[in-house]
Amino acid sequence: MRFGIIGAGRIGKIHASNVAARKDCEVRLIADADRSAAQSLAEATGGRVAEIDAILASNEIDAVAICAPTDMHADLIEKAARAKKAIFCEKPVDLDANRVRACLEVVAATGAILMVGFNRRFDPNFASLQQRIRDGAIGAVEIVQITSRDPSPPPVSYISRSGGLFRDMMIHDFDMARFLLGEEPVAVSAMGSALVDKAIGEAGDVDTAVVILETKSGKVAQISNSRRATYGYDQRIEAHGSKGMLRADNIRETSVEFAGAQGFASDKVLNFFLERYAAAYRDELDAFVKAASAGVAPRPNGEDGLRANLLADAANLSWRTKQRVALG
């Protein structure tokens, strides 16, 4: 499968190098507004620099990986769908749910393959946990608990164009909650505050937030987010059901433990998403390539992307209005 990479930033590099490392795929063309970034990535992965339109028009491209800024995603998806490319797009499709809906209509009309990059579904630990739920290990799921904490907050300049914590950060957890609950949430209660950095609050956002999701049958998910964790990138999930509990813990930097006069000490957890989810990005790409090669619809798809957006919007509204928000 011959890839065009649109966007040569941090996430574009991950996907491009994962493509390049596969025997059944290659990086052909790379586009970026910053041409030197595109050039550098092209050299590392064996591709060539090209304009976006050229990628979409090229006969030598089978699939595109959209790693451009969020506000370009929906347009690029539509163009790629019309150009009959298989599409891998970083989350979210768009910050505006209506724009997402319109985009998905184009995708549906063209019959394009579209996968949205909720990489955490492919983390080997989380994927194993979800598989065990599906295999019945804990019976009926009743309570899902998701804890996600970044090591440190992004600059306020990033915050102001991010769509806010619920759409930018917790959106991963909304997708994970849906992935684990196996039933759509029908109501959202959110609470948030700016405890880590006052400037984040002044920018109209929060850096600390908790959410309850409820499903129609009475299942519940609890989500907890913080933009800071002194001990590393805290990523844990737990699912409690009628027959037991499953949980996936963090990964430490090493397995070394020191014991001394102050007690026992072990390492911080892996520092951030590049380390923590390195395998997830590889396995995500693998799932995309397999689905696209077979011509079957991959998951998470555009609908999954939309659902996560709608939950983020509802959480945002719940936080602002201090009210529980029922979903359509």
Place this chain on the structure above:
Amino acid sequence: MRFGIIGAGRIGKIHASNVAARKDCEVRLIADADRSAAQSLAEATGGRVAEIDAILASNEIDAVAICAPTDMHADLIEKAARAKKAIFCEKPVDLDANRVRACLEVVAATGAILMVGFNRRFDPNFASLQQRIRDGAIGAVEIVQITSRDPSPPPVSYISRSGGLFRDMMIHDFDMARFLLGEEPVAVSAMGSALVDKAIGEAGDVDTAVVILETKSGKVAQISNSRRATYGYDQRIEAHGSKGMLRADNIRETSVEFAGAQGFASDKVLNFFLERYAAAYRDELDAFVKAASAGVAPRPNGEDGLRANLLADAANLSWRTKQRVALG
């Protein structure tokens, strides 16, 4: 210190035997509607059977441990306060917050020593965690997570006179949240459902519930309850702050781990509150005896009891109305 024990049931036995094991205390008189239960406990602890009024009137009694049914607590506290006894009362003071308020006025007017039995504050693990928060280990507390799950649900007959999950079971977690947050909650969002036993739902209660508490400064507590956990009595707390995180894990039955062809297996957690909180009950009594001997007010006091009641009432209302409830 010479004790009168009022109530010779499961919890009365715990307190009586802890009193009897102390060198500085003794069990003198024991009352119970079931005279044979009182007699049996008297034999085990070296006390004598007596009527409640005789206990309250006796000159040989310094302190009473009120372990009678909940609906007798407030009356007994008032009588004991007027009789100048030091009072240890199992939680709650009453299910009705107004009755609690009236009772506490009597306590205040008489100057009586009153301690309310939120035993979990004295669990060595949780007490250590809270002490480290006070010592500044994690800086400012931001998110508290409390998970409490019983091994199996009580009979529906118990449920129907319990006051409901929020007042009967989660009340411990409301007290723990206050203990750890160090700031009063100002709003409650609750969600509950009957997933474990439909009969519990038909009785108008829930067996699965989650709650968010918010404080004025934007701190938050997440509480998760279930009336069932196949792996034992699940009791965990976690506190995340500006400088780090503290958590207290469950206690396993033994430290033995088996490794075999299916992987690694370790024991269930301690089965229920008698085993899990055995040390907590001892340390709780110790705190009461020390405070009463010194004539100083113990904690948790009647006000702590009232606050937990008010949070339980608010959670109950939030669950029923599907709305966030602001406090006072």
Place this chain on the structure above:
Amino acid sequence: MRFGIIGAGRIGKIHASNVAARKDCEVRLIADADRSAAQSLAEATGGRVAEIDAILASNEIDAVAICAPTDMHADLIEKAARAKKAIFCEKPVDLDANRVRACLEVVAATGAILMVGFNRRFDPNFASLQQRIRDGAIGAVEIVQITSRDPSPPPVSYISRSGGLFRDMMIHDFDMARFLLGEEPVAVSAMGSALVDKAIGEAGDVDTAVVILETKSGKVAQISNSRRATYGYDQRIEAHGSKGMLRADNIRETSVEFAGAQGFASDKVLNFFLERYAAAYRDELDAFVKAASAGVAPRPNGEDGLRANLLADAANLSWRTKQRVALG
């Protein structure tokens, strides 16, 4: 069962208070060369002070707990056996194996009940591990690993009359190895050095030692001892077999874990044998009382005591001669 306690030191106090806490036992008489120690323990446990001979001659005594200095053990066992008392004796029976043999002949001739205080067999964790081996959890045992480290070395004055590390400290591990191997060792290879305290080496002993035990069928035990561990009283065992592995870990002071910028930190292990083996001492006494009441021979018995002595002697010889020592 009415007990006479011979020796009111640290270990005598443990056994006397465990006797006093049982409903089916009582402390009647207590002897100690230091009469005030005996008096103090008598007050705490409800007994009376008496001379040793009076205890042995008394009709009101069913069992004796011998907690006197080691060099008195064998004589006291013989006298108690002839006096038809059930006998619980702290380890070892004697430092000299021949003296032990002679003593056991008297025990056999009198038909006395004798239990030797290898308390670790009764630690709930180790007892559970051994039970699982007997239940076949790991198939045939192949390798046993025992790690025992004291928090800090005793004074050299103690060392010089202790019989040396192999007879004083590692003797517990020799008994544990036999308990877990289920087959008698036929050879011992020992290595030791004085790394913790040079004065221990100058006194002719070691403070750091490792031993290999071999059985006839080729099973092996590895033992590791140190007179120092900065992180607490390190007591771990591991058994590897044809079907899997079992291990029992240390017990931490609390279950609290702190996570911060330096990583994760948890508590030291329980400080020393009084805390670590509190339950073991209770369960050991329970086993003795049950066996003596039923008139059946308890384990560990005098033969177990002798076998551990012989292994300690062989290890001592192996260390001194730098040679593997085969056992009779």
Place this chain on the structure above:
Amino acid sequence: MRFGIIGAGRIGKIHASNVAARKDCEVRLIADADRSAAQSLAEATGGRVAEIDAILASNEIDAVAICAPTDMHADLIEKAARAKKAIFCEKPVDLDANRVRACLEVVAATGAILMVGFNRRFDPNFASLQQRIRDGAIGAVEIVQITSRDPSPPPVSYISRSGGLFRDMMIHDFDMARFLLGEEPVAVSAMGSALVDKAIGEAGDVDTAVVILETKSGKVAQISNSRRATYGYDQRIEAHGSKGMLRADNIRETSVEFAGAQGFASDKVLNFFLERYAAAYRDELDAFVKAASAGVAPRPNGEDGLRANLLADAANLSWRTKQRVALG
């Protein structure tokens, strides 16, 4: 750096693919007696098939990775040294210590760079542990404990040409012991038996073995090996010193834990050396490339290889003679 790979078997594939993944290295030529294996590896890594002599004579080769059968190692090292190639050679240099000595003389005479593949030194966990020892975390090292167990025994056909467990399997642990002790062992006590597979015993080898190493200053290492572990590839080390203890645990397949009515269950450890030491092989190659590029001598070097051989020989002798063996 342009590599010639000699040997395209399991270990040759690892090194070749690690070379190919580096930006500063490339696989140029690959030799194997099985030409189709060489061809297949050449296609995967971008190299060409060649004869060994051609590799050694080629001007386009800077370094060779010797992954051929053990009995070819010493000859190949000598030829490569004379051909002025940087040499990475899988362990051991030869099963015969005298042959190793002769080979190292050639290496010394030619001034060649030689690194021997004790990959475990480069496992991130073990490397971190050793670095912390060097940084003084546990003060003076006193006791090292190494546990190495394979998931299942190799076929007897392999055993009979392996040199025996001590030279084939435990040799890694001898190197690790030296790496951690920081002082040369002066005596070895070994014990071994065939408990896993009788055919291994009939072939004159053992499948279960323990060893004690002693240094002049009285430090000690305990090593435990088994050719079977039902729960995966068991690889643990522990170092105890004057100021504390360091240990590196196994790595589980995932971090998922299940809790149910039977207790808690977690995954097996990573299955075998390819998974467990994947990072170690990468980091080992990195160390070799850096040293060879800088023209400095890498570690572990030929002397390290020889020392491990001598310890294996001594252990073998100790096992056969049932005697402690003093070294040189």
